[in-house]
Every structure is written in structure tokens, then in C-alpha cells.
Amino acid sequence: xxxxxxxxTRKCFLKTEAxxxxxxxxxxxxxFFGFSxxxxxxxxxxxxxxxxxxxxxxxxxxxxxxxxxxxxxxxxFSKEGSSGGxxxxxxxxxxx
Amino acid sequence: xxxxxxxxxxxxxxxxxxxxxxxxxxxLSKYQGKVIYLDxxxxxxxxxxxxxxxxxxxQKKFPDVKIIAVNLDKNKQDADAFLKKHxxxxxxxxxxxxxxxxQFKVKGMPYSIIYDRSGQAKFNHIGxxxxxxxxxxxxxxxxxxxKK
Numbered sequence: 465x466x467x468x469x470x471x472x473t474r475k476c477f478l479k480t481e482a483x484x485x486x487x488x489x490x491x492x493x494x495x496f497f498g499f500s501x502x503x504x505x506x507x508x509x510x511x512x513x514x515x516x517x518x519x520x521x522x523x524x525x526x527x528x529x530x531x532x533x534x535x536x537x538x539x540x541f542s543k544e545g546s547s548g549g550x551x552x553x554x555x556x557x558x559x560x
Numbered sequence: 561x562x563x564x565x566x567x568x569x570x571x572x573x574x575x576x577x578x579x580x581x582x583x584x585x586x587x588l589s590k591y592q593g594k595v596i597y598l599d600x601x602x603x604x605x606x607x608x609x610x611x612x613x614x615x616x617x618x619q620k621k622f623p624d625v626k627i628i629a630v631n632l633d634k635n636k637q638d639a640d641a642f643l644k645k646h647x648x649x650x651x652x653x654x655x656x657x658x659x660x661x662x663q664f665k666v667k668g669m670p671y672s673i674i675y676d677r678s679g680q681a682k683f684n685h686i687g688x689x690x691x692x693x694x695x696x697x698x699x700x701x702x703x704x705x706x707k708k
Contacts, residue, residue, distance in 0.1 A: 514632035
């Protein structure tokens with residue numbers, strides 16, 4: 465089948481245009497899904513009050529020596545007039 | 561014979577640990593017409609230890625107030641050990657999945673919500689302090705009194 469050059473180029477152009485619009489559509493859906501996934505990214509941040517039992521244990525303190533950490537913490541809060549921040553191995557209830 | 565022994569054991573365990581019930585939901589409508597004190601606690605929480613004797617006193621003082629304490633420990637043994645040390649004269653619900661914690665938006669431990677007779681949440685407290693005990697009692701008392 466011999467098509468005149470004009471019709472052939474026009475057909476090719478339409479095809480590529482359709483392909484481009486398909487790509488656009490799919491990229492749009494991808495971006496949409498990407499953003500919708502981002503929306504839930506911060507939904508489960510933080511520790512719930514009832515999950516603090518393990519975190520409040522002494523073993524959970526950063527560093528190898530609990531006593532040394534306690535000593536450093538004491539020095540720090542004596543100087544800065546603050547406490548907590550690094551760890552707080554109290555009841556862990558988050559209410560005090 | 562074994563079944564009989566099991567029954568006795570079950571009865572005995574019920575007497576020892578109170579009626580520890582597993583639940584993922586609470587039907588508060590059952591207690592409509594009563595003031596409800598809903599308390600969320602865990603065995604590792606310091607102020608919860610303080611709150612239990614007070615809750616026992618509260619139950620004695622106001623027998624018409626329904627106290628429900630929801631335990632959010634992952635291990636039942638921890639809750640059992642706590643209850644051995646601090647026995648409870650009120651209903652205990654065991655909720656290891658902590659679904660009730662999410663449902664009632666528990667913000668700290670212990671956390672309590674006081675409902676009026678119509679089932680509306682009127683007061684909530686994050687934590688427990690003996691210093692505020694009078695305030696808690698006043699709140700409960702205000703809900704117990706019939707509306708003028």
C-alpha cells in the first residue's frame with residue numbers, strides 16, 4: 465500500500481502525539497500516586513503512650529555505660545537547668 | 561474429675577486476679593445512667609501504681625460509679641503481677657492490641673475519661689497525681705448530682 469507522503473507523515477505525527485499524550489497521562493497518574501503516598505508519610509510518627517514501656521527501660525539509653533550516662537546527664541542538667549532530652553528512664557508514662 | 565479440678569482452678573484464678581477480661585471494644589451504653597470512670601493503665605507506669613489504691617477508695621466511696629480500668633500491657637503476666645501487688649476492686653479489661661488506646665485517643669499513662677450519666681465524656685486526665693485527687697472527686701461528684 466503506497467500512501468502519499470503527506471498522509472504518511474500526518475499519520476506518524478498523530479501516532480507519536482498519541483504516544484506522548486499516553487506518556488503524559490501515565491506520568492500524571494504516577495505523580496498523583498506518588499503524592500498520595502506522601503500524604504500518609506507522617507501518619508505514624510512518634511511513639512504511642514502505651515508503647516513507652518520498652519523505651520523507658522535503662523537498657524535503651526544511648527551509650528554503653530548507664531552510670532556514666534546518668535552522671536553526664538546530671539552534669540548537663542545542673543549546668544543548663546534542664547533535664548531529659550537524651551533519655552528519661554523514669555516511668556515513661558509521658559505525664560510528668 | 562479433671563474438669564472439676566479445672567473448674568476449681570478457674571474459679572480460684574478469678575478470685576485472685578479479679579475478672580480480667582480480654583476485649584477489643586467497650587460497650588459503654590451498658591452503663592448508661594451511671595457515671596463512668598474509664599481508666600487506661602499499664603504495669604510499667606509509676607503513677608498507675610499510685611492511682612489503684614485511690615480508685616479502690618473511689619469505688620468504696622461511690623459504689624454507683626462504674627470504674628473500668630483498661631490494661632494496655634503486651635504481656636498478660638505483667639498485668640497479673642501488677643494486680644497481685646495492687647489489687648483492684650473494680651472491672652479490669654485486658655487489651656494487649658491497644659486498639660482501645662487508639663480508639664479513645666490515650667495521650668499518656670495513666671489516662672482517664674469521666675463520662676456523665678448520659679454517656680458524654682466530660683473530663684479527662686493525663687497522668688495521675690494525689691495532689692489533684694480532690695479535683696477528680698469534685699468532678700465525679702458534680703456528675704453524680706442530678707441536674708437542677
